[in-house]
Amino acid sequence: MQIIKVQFLKGEIPNGKAYTYFSEETVSTGDLVQINSSAKGIVTEVDVPESEIEAFRDKVKTIVGKIVAESKEEPSEHFNVSNSMVAQERYCEEKSYPHFAPKSGICWKCNQQIYAEGKNRMGNLSKGISVEEAGSELITACPHCNWSYCE
Numbered sequence: 001m002q003i004i005k006v007q008f009l010k011g012e013i014p015n016g017k018a019y020t021y022f023s024e025e026t027v028s029t030g031d032l033v034q035i036n037s038s039a040k041g042i043v044t045e046v047d048v049p050e051s052e053i054e055a056f057r058d059k060v061k062t063i064v065g066k067i068v069a070e071s072k073e074e075p076s077e078h079f080n081v082s083n084s085m086v087a088q089e090r091y092c093e094e095k096s097y098p099h100f101a102p103k104s105g106i107c108w109k110c111n112q113q114i115y116a117e118g119k120n121r122m123g124n125l126s127k128g129i130s131v132e133e134a135g136s137e138l139i140t141a142c143p144h145c146n147w148s149y150c151e
């Protein structure tokens with residue numbers, strides 16, 4: 001059980017002093033929590049020492065739980081051929097690496113776009129190189145047919 005301090009939210013804005021609560025799930029500072037059936041709050045402090053609540057421990061309530069923000073989860077990888085080309089070129093320049101990947105992004109072995117979805121040699125889907133990878137890794141081989149560009 002975690003001892004936390006929570007400030008009530010008035011609308012979207014934290015309002016008033018922070019109150020001490022128990023939380024069954026682990027929360028972190030800044031988390032939105034459901035305090036009771038009607039009130040929401042924001043965590044202002046976590047791991048409050050037991051000694052601080054000793055005098056009124058039996059009065060301390062437990063929050064309902066963390067409010068999980070509607071998951072508008074961004075995919076961690078993006079695919080965009082021209083962005084990836086630029087990203088790889090920039091990466092090679094920055095690191096002074098030779099640019100092995102085909103400039104057009106088209107693999108000269110399998111004729112597929114390396115920065116987009118394709119098929120591997122087994123005929124299965126292969127996902128290609130994302131913008132993130134192109135901007136952080138030296139491309140030395142085709143992601144689809146595994147043909148090496150640096151030999």
Ligand SMILES: [Zn+2]
Pocket residue numbers: 107108109110111112142143144145146147
């Ligand atoms: Zn290829």
